[in-house]
Amino acid sequence: MRRKIGKLLLLAVFLLPLTIHAQVLEPVKWSFSKKELEQNKYELTFKAEIEKNWHLYDLTLPEGNISLPTVFTFKNSDGVELIDSIQRKSEVLEEMDELAGVMTRYYANEAVFSQVVEISEPEDTVKVSVEFMVCDDEQCLPPTEETHEYTFTEDKAQGAATPAKKDDSSLIGFFLLAFVGGLLAILTPCVFPMIPMTVSFFMHSGDNKAKSKFQATVFGLSIIGIYTIIGTIVAITLGPSFANWLSTHWLPNILFFVIFWFFAASFFGMFELTLPSWMVNKSDKQADKGGVGGAFFMALTLVLVSFSCTAPIVGTILVESAGGQVLKPITGMLGFALAFALPFGFFAFFPRLLSNMPKSGGWLNSVKVILGFIELALGLKFLSVADMTYHWGLLDRDIYIALWIVIFSLMGFYLLGKIRFAHDSEVKHISVPRLLLVIVTFTFVVYMIPGLWGAPLKALSGYLPPMKTHDFDVQRVVRDNVKLYAGSVQNTNGQNQQNNMFQMSGTNSEACEDPKYADFLELPHGLEGYFDYEQGMACAKAQNKPVFIDFTGHGCVNCREMEANVWSDPRVQKILRDEYVIIALYVDDKKKLPEEDWYTSEYDGKLKNTIGKKYADFQISRFNVNAQPYYVLLDHDEEMLTEPRAYNLDVEAFIDFLETGIKNFKSKQ
Template sequence: MRKKLFTFLLFWTIGILTAFAQVENPATWSYSEKSLGNGEYELTLKAELKPGWTIYSMYTPEGGPMQTSLNFEAAGKGIELLGKATENEPHKEYDPIFEVDVWHFAGEFVITQKIKVTDPALTSVKGTLEYQVCQEGQCVMFDEEFTIPLKGAGNVVEKTAEVPSGDLQASDTQKDESLWMFFWLAFVAGLAAVVMPCVFPMIPMTVSFFMHGDSNKAKAKAKALFFSFSIIAIYTVLGLIISVVLGPDFINWLSTNWVPNVFFFIIFMIFAASFFGAFEIVLPSWLVNKSDKQADKGGYIGAFFMAFTLVLVSFSCTAPIVGTVLVEAARGSVLRPVIGMLGFSLAVALPFGFFAFFPSKLGNLPKSGGWLNSVKVVLGFIEVALGFKFLMVADQTYHWGLLDREVYIAIWVAVFTLQGLYLMGKLKFRNDSDLQYIGVTRLAFIIATFAFVIYLIPGMFGAPLKALAGYFPPQETIDFDINRIVRDNAKEIMKSGVALGNPAAVSRNQEACESPKYADFLHLPHGIDGYFDYEQALKCARAQNKPLFIAFTGHGCVNCREMEQSVWSDPRILDMLRNDYVVVALYVDDKKTLPENEWYISDYDGKKKKTLGKKNADFQIKYFNSNAQPNYILLDSHVEGKDLEKYMLMPARGYDLNRDAFYNFLKEGLEKFKQRNQ
């Protein structure tokens, strides 16, 4: 008895503290403007976040958490937006729940938007920010209205906020981690470039030139090192030029618009064709010859131009790899092209510097031969596979329906099957040598390739393929999902059996339990039957004499997806949700516009609610004093009046991956429902 009383008091105390914590906004915004002249302004909106909280980027990829949304009241009617809004560098990491890369900020989130005032009478800019902030265990949505007076440079409208320096340092650390990861990926790409037919044979030739061209060995080594650093400088300057020319506005456009994504897809296919030997990407011969003449001058100037000549001569092999790095770099921040080229060039220059210091090691290098062209061709297959990712982004964003999940996976299966056959010598391209036998290294690559193909095949029939989920379209786009078919058939059989046993009861339930609204675009996990409208669900629950399980959730709620995958999937919990409760999922971030006759002014904040998400969020705040997700309510279906909290069967439950605790939560709620309505 004491244990139960203690547990009740603990849950009650946590519930009260959580309710009070939820009304506080962990993101404190400040606003400033700077006059650029000619009626143009640069607006800065900065959020300072409390420790442990994160906020999501405006450009988080499709299918991820709720993006931050910035809207201006006078856009097109008094101000003109100059380009897209830019952000400070987000932390990017793959999220297995959403199966995409998630972009988020900790500590500080800064949005910059340039505008041009077209109405001379306009003295301020008004707008709204819609965003989601999350910490371990909960996510909360907010609307932020702002007004920024246009009084010239230095004017700041600010809300008080103090952010611990450690939180800002955490943000900087996340930024560094993101750039470091890209640096190492570019470094690996550089290593791949080293074994290209245009680069690899030049290593011993170039090192020998430096070692035998000067009797002073120390001076020769110094020139060789300068040659290596020159390679790094040339490629890094290329990245710097890309950053300066494009700028942050253009880079954001590259990340979000379908036009560059389709363009990049075409570019990747051209790169692949070049690797397959269809043609060579070459520079004008006069440019190469001119650089080569400068290299003959000797000294450090000659070493620099020899490096420049190497870059130009190897262009036909390295251009597709350099292009791939730059394409990926341009889809991030302005620093990424510089970081990418630094990592790439360091890997290319490394063998030249190494063998200049240890020329005796040159004999250990494998001899040039047909294997170099095989490396090119294998990279060509990889370019084809990766290129389809850009087309997938455009297809998913604009709902063209070209690349459903099974079609996309089928393309990858075909590509890597052909790669395996090529490695076996069953396919031969124009520049390939005859394959006399299969070596151990090649055999290892053959086994790995076909193992990968076998791993992919079940994905065409519904397997999640979680290791590669970020590269594939969402699971919902698959047409032939065996798991879904089996689940749906089982439901039909169960319904038929119930109908045969008690047709009158089934008829009554069908009248009360209508087809769920919004089921054409909203779905419950694990094949659970349920509703997406509270009134519909309540009516059905009363007819079946069952309690109501309300899940306040969101499309962009990471913790909600994790609860559904890790906790709801427990067989005991699934059985109770399917048989003992009527489930209703209320999405608080859905943008579905309600019919105009369903619009209303909220008693809570006095704002007009026009969308399904706004309606559900208002319902949660008004009746359950909470605005965090996930939030799970067990409600007696025989409610009367509007005081819903007194009909709650258990204290509300949020994010908690303890399956046993969640099962007990459902079980005790069901027992209390039966006691109340005995």
């Protein structure tokens, strides 16, 4: 469940040069306390005091987020039982990460969490480990771990006072999405025709307009209440405690994929989703009694009868919110219900306006079918999550894009009337709104086609698998062919010297072996280098070149900005490729080191057993800095050639930095 740590680091925007000389930053201080709730039951409290302008990420983050969530791990003695899940006790802030294009959640000033445990014996212990990441407006720090062991031999312990739980993160976007879903549900063939049928119920009051409007109000509020109760049940039964499992495990993602495609089949007319007739009949009988109860049961009857059309949309909203905060499914159902209830309540208040409504017909079934195509496309997202998490290789980026192209092409042909389903009527002519939708659909298809050959399709980056899963990338092919051509050169004797990954200029070429970890780590822009410090240094000595160390991370946004805006300059690439041996050290990679390479850090006394932990420790221990990106130039004696650099998008300054390193290296020869 914690393997989601492959997504990491949101790094900063403007790292001041003074950071180079700064001490190791520790902007978060953790304190641990406990208090006895009742006999043998304790509340363990974990409080993080966060320095001004820094923030700590939440326990769960929306899908697509590249930041590292805070993760608590418990190791208990046999007699200890964890009661429920860990609870938030502080306000969670939420805002849009403009670079990543997704929402992120974090804490400022302080973050308090708690876990209730029940013990069997006073000698029982609980060891808690919290892994977390913090950022400010200028930089992010690599993953840090704090541990604490609780004992219960004392009779009672003073617990830290904590504020009441809050969960008031911004949910406006999801509310609006669900609201749109409610509007779409109205346009389905089992809902839209019911508007005049249902509103006639309120015309039985004759001239008693006050009673009629009161009943209409009860009717509309009942619809909202029924759907909101559904959301509340989901919030209580699922809620945030399942968020990590829902977002990473293959079982729920495959289940959601099947649910989406099942609903799509229903919208296409393969079968109807129906409730037992006794349930609908009983509600209908209660509605006939009139009064407040009658208005409520009229609303319940509407919800039940329209189930076959609304269930796929409601199910989609609940699936999307199942891994979110407690308020998310409630908010989603409130938004859906509000939109769904609006026309019924409105026409119940003003029944004379019914004559102005458009007549129902075949266009309603077209709405269902279009929603079915959209369900097919969105369902692939869940299959993709499972595929990437478990490395199945079933749904690479190009296959995913191809499926979307086919799905939306079929939708376009359906809108043109070239494809018909069982319940569709013949399309004798194309209306203007339908033509506009056809244009939008095929424009979207044309936009996606270049993605089959490696186009980035930035507008869809939140839905598509990563570029590294793309089998055929034109840019990569061109780049590899250029390398192959450049490597096939005539030597002075006229013999053809084949290209090797690294062309050796020194005598000890055997030292420049194939890079470790190159099967899952890579450098940008086709640059070649090493991901292991010792291996890179050996190659640098063999080639008699200085070393360019890049302290980086998988989710380091500022690292990617440097690569996109500075490293992309042809002059920078030429210097890096020709004059340096590049060593990229990932401070956040979770790949386990061979057990014989594990060691205990002299800096913090903790075990370092992954690539990321090793090189985060190396950066701190050697250079007294723990923020990325961080660039260091070294000679063969591992001495710095010039002052290191951090995040700065000044290309000319970066070139000067590289050239200064070369000049100083040559002066030592």
